[in-house]
Amino acid sequence: VIAHAVYAQTPVLVSGNGPSGPGMTPYLVVAALLFSIGMIGLLTRRNILVMFMCVELMLNAVNLTFVTFARKMNDINGEALVFFVLVVAAAEVVVGLGIIVSIVRRRQSATADSAVMLKG
């Protein structure tokens, strides 16, 4: 409902996709929804792996925003930045899963409470 209302407020906002394609706003609203859902998951789930997947979800929402603005501004630099975000996300997944593997080896469980000793 809110997405429809926002889009109805800005009917002039149609970029290179032809007059019938969706403009920038629906993409941004979808990205905002993905980001918020990822944040809710990160805050509510206790399994470290699922929390990590939620981080990936939030990264994807940001990538979607980058691509939306890159297309709106006809600027390929935004897409180049998404390319680098993808690479850094892959490296982050490798390191994060290594950390998770070592936590699970030590604690025999994969919840965030396994690392409670890190609390100051």
Place this chain on the structure above:
Amino acid sequence: MATWIVFVAGAFIALAGAVGLVTVPNPVHAALLLVLTLVGVAILFVTMEAHFLAAVQIIVYAGAVVVLFLFVIMLLGVDRAEDVRMDPITGQRPTAIAMGIASFAMLVTIVAIKADQSVGAAPVADVAFEGSNVERLSNAVFTKYLYPFEITSLLLVIAVVGAVLMSRRPKPLPAVDGANGGAS
């Protein structure tokens, strides 16, 4: 109109996968729903004519990253269902949902305020090259962003070495007299 249909389909797939990812108790199912979300985002990339990024999204994310997740889940045997009903901290779940809704409202408000202003109406001709999406992107990556691209390879090497070092089982050290041979 066709773009609208594809957009709605992609957005629906992405959002359905995201909601499922947050709600299903089993991590394996969550990983598969993450694939669904990534495919939905790739469809949205296609509708925005970011063809290379859509392909990379499928190959790298859905192909490599999620497979890595599944490997770790199944290798460690942590695919037990998590009790999603229990609140770890009292009131954590309602607070988290309220914060999520607040974040969404904030982002949409920013979009609604800023979207009707002319955000960069003039096309930026920074990398002066016309052509398909892949040609333009490769031209940008291999000329303007050449050094970041090369540093990226260094980052990947560091990540791989670090991951191997971290997840390797510590060898039992030989008993040397007076040696501080490992904590465990």
